[in-house]
Amino acid sequence: MIAEFGAFALALALALALLQAAASGAGRLLRSPVLAGAGQGAAFASTGAVAVAFGALIWAFVVSDFSVSNVALNSHTAKPLFYRVAGAWGSHEGSLLLWCLVMTAFGAVLALGRGLPFGLKTSAVAVQGGLNALFLAFTVFTSNAFTRLDPAPVQGASLNPLLQDPALAIHPPMLYLGYVGFSVCFSLAVAALIEGRVDPAWGRWVRPWALASWVFLTIGIALGSFWAYYELGWGGWWFWDPVENASFLPWLAGAALLHSAIVTEKRGALAGWTVFLALMAFTFSMLGAFLVRSGVLTSVHAFAVDPERGMLLLAILGVAAGAAFALFAWRAPGLPKGGVFAPVSRESSLVLNNLFLSAAAATVLLGTLYPLMLEAVTGETISVGPPYFNLTFTPLMAVALIILPAGPLLAWKRADLKGVVQRLTLAFAVAMAAALIALFVFDPMKAMAAAGIGLGVWLIAGAWAELAERIRLFRAPRAEVWRRLTGLPVGAFGMTLAHAGLGLFVMGAVAETAFKIEAVAVTAPGGPVAVAGPWHVTLDDVRIVEGPNYLAEQGVFTVAREDGAGARTLTAERRFFPAGGQTTTEVGLDFRGLDDVYVVLGERRATETLAQAWTVRVHWNPWARLIFLGPTLMALGGLVSLSDRRLRFGVAGSKRG
Structure with missing residues (x-):
């Protein structure tokens, strides 16, 4: 019954989002405060309905209602309660419901905003309602989290063990707060184009939304990177994975938007460019949703492999971004040009900042999409990895960072370069x-x-x-x-x-x-694993331990200097999850000041001299x-x-x- 109630609430939220868009749009056309108020009320009600639906899904996971397909595929009675709750957004359907909850909530906050002109606010609420309706319709008709199974299985299949981790449980909500926060920047940009108003006041209105979204996206990306670092056992923190890039693109666009909005707010300049970046930041967010869920790429971060639903997400991207950029192409020539400034000024430094950030984003976008486009056209499969990004992205960002400290020291309109150099x-x-x-x-x-x-x-x-x-x-x-x-x-x-x-x-x-320095050895308990850095690692013992929903081989290691000083004990595990038949790696991390000693217990194997031995990898990661x-x-x-x-x-x- 709870699942049906959640499904009804979700359908009601879709109807309310459509009402939000229609009433707000009509209120703007007719300049009717009554209709505009109805649109704002629908924004609040839509948020409440999605919250009820999301609460119903969490309840289904908590009580292990395996008659709900999403629960049966992503939960198990042996899972700890925390991961049963996190399982609500650990799947394609659940993560989309979380996306809709964040988007409607931000729309409600936008509707609460005071001080915005009637036309701009009403238009923005209407656009936000349209975005809400698009994603809610996709969720209701193609990715409903409340689909029933008949007969219901006795036990669930469990969530991917890689996702059963505290950092990754918190990672999606933080990431979505960033992704979806840019939808408000998008709505304000479209509203500004409709109204023909992009002035310093608009720059000030859009800045807090851009900043909040960028902050949450920073936290989300950092959590995802830390999870990859200690959970996957690869020894690194960033791999230029296409899905990692999908979250990095709106981060770069958001950073550029933040700096560009400052110029628009303070000097009334770069109005068209700031609007363009506001549109682009959320477009990149929608592109990320498509890449993660379409099955067009393979990644440990991907939520689904479903080309049909992927094409529908691509259609949503095309409708929303296509309409917005078409409006931009029509109205941009009429936007104010802003004040004149000298080549040496704070405005110029922020323009350079934007140019390099945008060029860097373009290189990441090309490296991410080129393999997909090539395969679609020729059928040839290639991969674009770190060498490409190191060659293209790194120099651009290096130049941007060299310029960065000078910008805040420069005066507006015209600056004294010699004085800045001295400072x-x-x-x-x-x-x-x-x-x-x-x-x-x-x-x-x-x-x-x-x-x-x-x-x-x-x-x-x-x-x-x-x-x-x-x-x-x-x-x-x-x-x-x-x-x-x-x-x-x-x-x-x-x-x-x-x-x-x-x-x-x-x-x-x-x-x-x-x-960083890496050492690999095949050793038995009592055997050393030599490290070329300052630390030496010894495998002391390997024992079997039992977790709440897994069995593990746990290696016990001693980390010390060559002379035995500074000895510490750490553990690393290989976990087997019977519910899903999967094996994962739990890295052993010894924090030594700013450095990490990073230990991975590999597979058991026999050698000519050792009946039972294990592959062990050790990394010394300075300043990690x-x-x-x-x-x-x-x-x-x-x-x-x-x-x-x-x-x-x-x-x-x-x-x-």
Whole structure:
């Protein structure tokens, strides 16, 4: 009965989304506050209906109602309660229902917004209702999570064991908050094109949505990367997997949108470009939904292999994005051009930032889609991997990051380049010193990697140099410095944290990629696994352990320096899940400051001298902590900026700020 109630609530949500679009659209055409209010009410009601449906699905998973097909295929009575709840969004159908819940909820928040002009707000609510209706219709008619099984199985098939992990349980909700948050930017952009209004006030309205979406997407991508790092046992944190790229594309577009919206808000410039990026960010989000669910690519991150439903998602992408970009092509020539600025100015630095971010996104898009297009046209199957992305993406981003610290120090309209160079002299000296130290400490033969370390330090030092300049740290009395520090807007601290976090990430990514060391051995308990780095690993024992829904071979290892100092014990496992007949790897991680000692227990095997031995892989990953600490700091910086009263949702005024 609960499943039928959930299915009814979902169908009701679709009807309410259609009402939201129709009533809001009619309210805008007729300039009727009554109809516009009805559309806003439908937005709230639609959110409530989807929430009821999602709650019904969670309940079906909690009580193991295997008469519901989605539960039978993705749950099991032996699963811990936490993973039974997470199973509600661990499948194609459940994840789409979560997508619809987030999208309708954001639409309701948009409808609550105060301070937006009547026409712009009503048009945006209508567009958001149309998007809601498209995805709800897809969910109701092709991906309904409440389809019944008759007869019901006694036991379920269980969720993919790889997904039974805390980080990956939280990863989809965070990712969807980012993906779907850009739908509001999309709706505001389409509404602005309809109204012919893209001014500084509009830039201020769109910025908090772009920032919130970018923050959640940063958290979601970081969680997914960390899961891949410690769960898959491959030894790395990013593989340029097509589905990883699908989440990275809206992140890049969102970063460009954030910086472009600043120019639109402060100077009224780049109006058309900011609207284009707002449309593109959500278009990339919809493209990601298509890639993950269509079966056109194979990935451990993919939700479904269903070409028919994939084509329907592609149709949704075509309808929504096609209509929006057609409107953009029609109205863009009439958008305001904004103020004039000199080649050396903050506006110019943000334009360069956007150009490089957009070019980087284009290289990722080409590398992701080219194999699919080639196979569709010629039938030839190829793969595009790290060599391509390292050759194309890395140089573009390196140039963008070199320019980044100078931007906040430049004045609007016209800036003094010589003065900015002087203010960054100390930061440059610190970065050069860091690069030289890295060159001699890690590997004198890897000059490019040392330069990458210097680039990360340059970003951190540049971020703090900008903050020091704001408070006149070295040029004013202590009382004046304190007055300026306490008077700074919260957003200034957020920007400093975000840029410093990016620097930490660059340092960690470069060090882990360039200087990591791997050792592989076949050994029995008591046998060493030599590591060329500072740590030595010994396999002490292998024992059988029983988990809540799995059996595991658990290797017990000792990690110590060559002289035995700093000894610690860690475990690594190979888990077998009887319900699904699958085997997974649980990595052993020993956190040594910023470094990781990363141990993987492989398959049991016999050798000429050993009756029972195991393959063991050990990685020394220097500065790997920074890879995940950096995005955490970036997201924290975004959250700090969101707390700035000037960026509260929907209450922005028309002043340029």
